[in-house]
Amino acid sequence: xxxxxxxxxxxDLSALPDGAMGPTNVVWWGNxxxxxxxxxxxxxxxxxxxxxxxxxxxxxxxxxxLPGLLWSGIFTVFLLASEVPNLWVWRRAHGRSASGxxxxxxxxxxxxxxxxxxxxxxxxxxNIRWDGDVYGSVVWMLMxxxxxxxxxxxxxxxxxxxxxxxHRIDTDxxxxxxxxxxxWTFVVLAWLPIxxxxxxxxxxx
Amino acid sequence: xxxxASPTALPDVRAPLLGTWRDAxxxxxxxxxxxxxxIAARYVLTAMAMLFLAGLLAVDMRLQLSRPEMERMxxxxxxxxxxxxxxxxxxxxxxPVMEAMALWLIPLMLGQRTVAFPRLAxxxxxxxxxxxxxxxxxxxxxxxxxxxxxxxxxxSGPAYSPGHxxxxxxxxxxxxxxxxxxxxxxxxxxxxxxxxxxxxxxxMPLFVWTMLVASLMTIFALPSVMLVTSMLISDRMVxxxxxxxxxxxxxxxxxxxxxxxxHPEVYIIFIxxxxxxxxxxxxFSRRTLFGYxxxxxxxxxxxVLAFGLWVHHMFAVGLPRLGNxxxxxxxxxxxxxxxxxIFCWIxxxxxxxxxxxxxxxxxxxxxxxxxxxxxxxxxxxxSPLDLQLTDTYxxxxxxxxxxxxxxxxxxFGAFCYWYPKxxxxxxxxxxxxxxxxxxxxGFNIGFFPMHLLGxxxxxxxxxxxxxxxxxxxxxxxxxxxxxxxxxxxxxFTANAWLSLKxxxxxxxxPWGGATLEWATSSPPPVHNFDxxxxxxxxxxxxxxxxxxxxxTGLRSDLREVLITSVVDAxxxxxxxxxxxxxxxxxxxxxTSVLFxxxxxxxxxxxxGAIPVAAALTLWFWPKxxxxxxxxxxxxxx
Numbered sequence: 001x002x003x004x005x006x007x008x009x010x011x012d013l014s015a016l017p018d019g020a021m022g023p024t025n026v027v028w029w030g031n032x033x034x035x036x037x038x039x040x041x042x043x044x045x046x047x048x049x050x051x052x053x054x055x056x057x058x059x060x061x062x063x064x065x066l067p068g069l070l071w072s073g074i075f076t077v078f079l080l081a082s083e084v085p086n087l088w089v090w091r092r093a094h095g096r097s098a099s100g101x102x103x104x105x106x107x108x109x110x111x112x113x114x115x116x117x118x119x120x121x122x123x124x125x126x127n128i129r130w131d132g133d134v135y136g137s138v139v140w141m142l143m144x145x146x147x148x149x150x151x152x153x154x155x156x157x158x159x160x161x162x163x164x165x166x167h168r169i170d171t172d173x174x175x176x177x178x179x180x181x182x183x184w185t186f187v188v189l190a191w192l193p194i195x196x197x198x199x200x201x202x203x204x205x
Numbered sequence: 206x207x208x209x210a211s212p213t214a215l216p217d218v219r220a221p222l223l224g225t226w227r228d229a230x231x232x233x234x235x236x237x238x239x240x241x242x243x244i245a246a247r248y249v250l251t252a253m254a255m256l257f258l259a260g261l262l263a264v265d266m267r268l269q270l271s272r273p274e275m276e277r278m279x280x281x282x283x284x285x286x287x288x289x290x291x292x293x294x295x296x297x298x299x300x301p302v303m304e305a306m307a308l309w310l311i312p313l314m315l316g317q318r319t320v321a322f323p324r325l326a327x328x329x330x331x332x333x334x335x336x337x338x339x340x341x342x343x344x345x346x347x348x349x350x351x352x353x354x355x356x357x358x359x360x361s362g363p364a365y366s367p368g369h370x371x372x373x374x375x376x377x378x379x380x381x382x383x384x385x386x387x388x389x390x391x392x393x394x395x396x397x398x399x400x401x402x403x404x405x406x407x408x409m410p411l412f413v414w415t416m417l418v419a420s421l422m423t424i425f426a427l428p429s430v431m432l433v434t435s436m437l438i439s440d441r442m443v444x445x446x447x448x449x450x451x452x453x454x455x456x457x458x459x460x461x462x463x464x465x466x467x468h469p470e471v472y473i474i475f476i477x478x479x480x481x482x483x484x485x486x487x488x489f490s491r492r493t494l495f496g497y498x499x500x501x502x503x504x505x506x507x508x509v510l511a512f513g514l515w516v517h518h519m520f521a522v523g524l525p526r527l528g529n530x531x532x533x534x535x536x537x538x539x540x541x542x543x544x545x546x547i548f549c550w551i552x553x554x555x556x557x558x559x560x561x562x563x564x565x566x567x568x569x570x571x572x573x574x575x576x577x578x579x580x581x582x583x584x585x586x587x588s589p590l591d592l593q594l595t596d597t598y599x600x601x602x603x604x605x606x607x608x609x610x611x612x613x614x615x616x617f618g619a620f621c622y623w624y625p626k627x628x629x630x631x632x633x634x635x636x637x638x639x640x641x642x643x644x645x646x647g648f649n650i651g652f653f654p655m656h657l658l659g660x661x662x663x664x665x666x667x668x669x670x671x672x673x674x675x676x677x678x679x680x681x682x683x684x685x686x687x688x689x690x691x692x693x694x695x696x697f698t699a700n701a702w703l704s705l706k707x708x709x710x711x712x713x714x715p716w717g718g719a720t721l722e723w724a725t726s727s728p729p730p731v732h733n734f735d736x737x738x739x740x741x742x743x744x745x746x747x748x749x750x751x752x753x754x755x756x757t758g759l760r761s762d763l764r765e766v767l768i769t770s771v772v773d774a775x776x777x778x779x780x781x782x783x784x785x786x787x788x789x790x791x792x793x794x795x796t797s798v799l800f801x802x803x804x805x806x807x808x809x810x811x812x813g814a815i816p817v818a819a820a821l822t823l824w825f826w827p828k829x830x831x832x833x834x835x836x837x838x839x840x841x842x
Contacts, residue, residue: 004713004726006752009215010739011402013767013776014758020778026321026398026768033390033424041428044465048432048447048458055455102835130445134453137445141436159822165837168830172781176827 019171021094021178031179035186038149042190045145049138049197059202060128060135066202067139068125075118076195079188082111086184093177098169101177105161108184112154119147142194149187156180219735221761226318226732228785237785239323240731241308244330246627248305251330251337255297257694258341262290264691267651271684273672283668284351289344291354292374296381297340299612300423300470301333303477304388306619307416309627311392313722313729314410316401316738318759318766319782321394324789324824329387331793336380339801343373350374353666355463356437358448358456363441372441372804375434379800382427389420389427396420399766400774401721402756403740410720410743411487411494412480414501418508419476425512426469433462443807457522464515472511474608476504478615479546482568485615485622486550488718489565490557493744496549503542503549510539520588521595529588536586543579547572562716563637567618570645574610578603581656596666599659605652614645617697624701625715629727630708636700643693651686654679719744724753737767740774788824795820 022028053059060066085107092100123143130140160180164173228234228243238244266286269278278286308329312320320326343349350370352361361371396417400409409417436447437459446452448459479500487494494500516524516532550572559565581603585591594600625631663676670676714723721738722729723746736755742748756776759765764782769775795816802809832838 005724005746007215007736007755008752009736009757010754011756012758013737013756013779014760016758016767016776017778018765018781020768020780023771024768024777026394026780029394029398030322030325030390033393036424037386037390037428040425041432044429044432044462048436048462051458051461052447052453052455056453061453099835130439131443132452134446134449134455137439137447137452137454140445141439141447155818159825163826165832165835167827167832169832170829173827173829 017171019175021171021175025172025175027172027175028179031183035183039186039190042145042194045138045142046193046197049142052134052138053201053205056135059205061133064133064135065127067127067199069199071118071122071125072195072199075115075122076191078111078118079115079191082108082115083185083188085111086181086188090178090181093174093181096171096174098164101169101174102161102164105157105164105177105180108181109154109158109161112150112157116147116150116154119150123147139198142198146187146191146194149190153180153184153187156183215736215755216757218757218761219730222732222735223730225762225764226730228731234785236790237787239319239327239783239785239789241312241320241323241326242627242729242731242733244326245305245309248308248330248333249302251334252298252302252305253698255293255337256302257698259290259293259298260691260694262286262293264687266290267684267687269668270670270680272681273670273674273677275669278668280668281351284353284666285344285349287666288350288353288356288374289340292340292350292377294608295354295470296378297333297337299474299608300385301381301388302616303419303474303612304329304385304392306481306616307392307420307477308388310623310722311395311413311416312399313626313725313733314413314720315395315399315404316721316724316734316740317395317399318732318734318764320391321399322391324783324786325387325391327786328789328793329384329391331790332380332387332796333384335793335797335800336377336384339373339380339797340377343369348373350377355467357463358437358440358459359450361437362448363444364449366441369804372438375438376800376804378434379431380797382431383796385423386427389423392416393420393424397771398768400769401738401740401767402769402774402776404774406772408740408743410480411483411497411500411504412477412720415476415480415483415504418504419473422469422473422476422508422511426466426473429462430466430470433459433466436462438804442804457519460519460522461515464518465512468515468518469511471607472507474612476507478571478612479504481615481619481622482550482571484718484720485564485568485618486553487744488622488716489560489562489568490553491560491717492553492557493719493747494549495552495556496545497743500546500549503545506542507539510535510542514539517586517588517591520591533586533588537583540579540583547576563632563634563641564618564622564716566638566641567614567621570641571610571614571618574606574614574645574648577653578606578610582607594659596664597659598655598663598665601665602652602655602659605648605655609648609652617641617644620701622716623722624704625708625711626722626727626729628705628708629711630704630706631711631715632700632704632708636696640693640697640700643696644690645693647686647689647691647693649686651683651690654683654686658683714746719747721745786824788820792817792820792824 089104089108092104126139128136128139130136157180228238228240269275269283308326348369350373356371356374359365396413439445440447446454448454448456483494513535516528517536520529585594585603621632621637658676658679711727713726724738725734736757739754739756759767759779765779766782768777768780770777799809799813799817802813
């Protein structure tokens with residue numbers, strides 16, 4: 001306490017709200033930070049794929065089959081369609097509807113489970129093993145990277161849904177629902193360049 | 206938004222705040238604390254212990270090289286020594302200690318009670334400690350990485366490095382990078398959303414600017430090394446072919462991804478040091494920093510340019526000439542903002558009334574040493590010259606001049622500068638000067654001859670050399686220098702240790718500082734500030750009248766912090782700050798089990814994820830009343 005300056009009150013903060021949503025909330029910025037980290041990892045993995053492709057005389061290397069289009073197509077359409085309920089949940093959170101976010105996160109958890117199932121079938125139709133050659137390695141790296149995000153957000157959504165059904169919901173929790181919903185959009189958007197890269201670039205090249 | 210309070214007496218909230226923000230006593234408090242000062246202090250102390258161990262390795266290597274044909278170490282022992290020294294210094298000392306200083310200082314400089322995510326700060330430390338234990342327990346078990354601080358394949362691949370030495374190195378990196386990323390997100394969110402009312406972006410202390418830039422750089426650079434080391438582990442464990450030419454892979458991909466991280470990392474270490482130097486120069490020149498806006502622009506410029514330089518670590522691998530020319534130009538361009546900063550510091554001292562206390566001496570030692578390192582950097586940036594100098598002792602000299610001179614000297618200055626704030630006591634000036642002279646003098650005697658040895662062709666990473674090479678005398682001089690600076694390190698440490706009890710009482714503001722951390726007591730109370738300071742200039746404690754304008758109204762009966770807007774720092778809402786919790790430690794242990802397991806079996810990624818998920822769920826489970834509506838609501842009877 002030695003040498004502390006005297007203080008003079010110039011304002012009072014007690015009338016401020018005790019919660020906030022969206023970019024006003026500090027947690028939103030933490031979420032953004034982790035999306036930037038993971039987005040950078042996606043971008044670098046995509047760069048590694050293109051680099052390896054550029055170093056190879058034919059892509060995929062002779063003898064490798066191209067990955068199947070059917071299940072990956074179904075997965076991609078379903079993933080894009082999941083944005084409709086996802087944005088609905090976001091709006092219910094924005095409108096502070098307790099029943100809306102409860103039902104919405106439950107629906108999103110079910111959709112996530114279906115998508116993880118579809119992803120498992122998709123992995124079965126890549127037509128290459130990770131230890132076959134470098135093409136197989138880098139395709140599997142991108143798939144594992146994306147799948148881990150899919151599973152992480154599914155886990156998050158399930159936990160969130162259970163919590164929302166059993167507890168009273170206030171501003172911070174509506175904000176959490178929005179953050180989770182935005183993270184899902186990130187997982188959807190991250191898939192699009194990877195999908196084009198894995199399934200279409202080798203066919204177009 | 207904010208009402209006008211009467212200018213009468215402030216409510217006395219100190220006693221309730223002390224109770225609200227207090228840790229549990231004893232071991233429970235130690236393991237559960239989320240106090241940013243406690244976490245940062247153990248971060249700094251652990252990094253200092255690592256610096257000591259890495260320093261011992263340096264002394265060991267210098268003894269081995271002091272004369273030709275010494276046989277006290279064999280080639281394997283020497284490989285292990287430099288691999289352990291470099292890996293420890295880069296991953297377990299330099300980056301973490303800067304993050305740690307920020308975790309300690311940023312909330313104090315912002316007049317805040319804590320960081321944005323206190324539990325994440327605790328998790329960050331425990332993960333860092335996991336990395337420390339990963340490397341050094343493995344060393345105790347004789348599974349020491351032995352391929353330097355960047356373990357290039359194919360040497361580090363499954364064909365040439367059987368066993369787990371390379372895996373230990375790669376997974377130690379995962380630990381330390383998770384820790385650094387967690388700390389960086391925390392620091393960036395704290396800076397962007399928790400500045401005191403009035404501290405617009407244009408009024409941020411330069412140290413805060415440097416930590417914002419360093420945190421953003423960390424966010425964009427570190428994923429690269431995590432990706433590349435994961436690819437290496439996967440090549441080694443599940444037979445992928447990223448870096449094996451036989452399977453179509455490309456060993457150079459490793460170098461590209463490694464240096465895409467590795468070069469920015471040098472600046473992630475150096476940029477916080479710019480912040481230390483600026484704080485010290487300002488206080489001890491007794492004037493605000495000359496050229497604040499150009500300094501901020503220079504820091505941003507370095508942050509951007511640092512991502513365009515990585516290929517200059519690869520001039521010798523045979524890339525296209527045009528590429529080499531581009532990276533030569535980019536590497537030389539970064540000398541412009543770095544030079545501009547040096548001129549701004551000199552101008553601040555020139556036009557101020559400088560006081561040459563120990564922290565300021567470190568700044569002068571930094572400028573002299575770093576300029577030499579910068580000049581040898583311009584030499585190695587030139588790709589034709591680099592072809593001659595690469596892998597020689599010239600590079601060893603250069604990298605130590607920029608990293609020790611450019612980052613550790615400012616860190617030592619910062620340590621002396623903020624020591625009284627952290628401990629309430631001043632360090633001895635006399636012993637401080639002696640330590641400074643020994644360390645800086647010994648450093649230059651130790652490393653300057655290495656420039657000459659490099660020009661004479663002495664390669665780095667050799668465990669001995671023949672007497673006919675003529676390198677004996679300069680090597681002996683270098684070893685003597687190392688011992689002198691090691692003695693200085695001991696004096697520095699003893700000074701810090703003894704001053705804890707014997708140093709004169711510092712008071713709140715022993716140096717007459719300009720920034721908010723000097724407005725609270727030394728050491729600060731658990732909640733840092735009784736009330737929220739208000740800022741109206743870049744040097745609030747100098748520009749304001751004798752009394753400090755504050756805002757009242759944050760709760761004192763529960764942990765609450767003020768959140769403000771990103772650009773103008775206008776108060777927006779009161780955020781609940783989490784209570785102490787054991788969950789960050791449990792989550793870190795679960796993550797450690799996953800990481801360690803995954804160098805033995807890929808299935809660890811599956812079964813190891815279950816405890817991690819459970820720990821994170823418990824960590825984030827909000828404590829709120831049960832629902833009274835909905836299908837699972839508790840009905841009131």
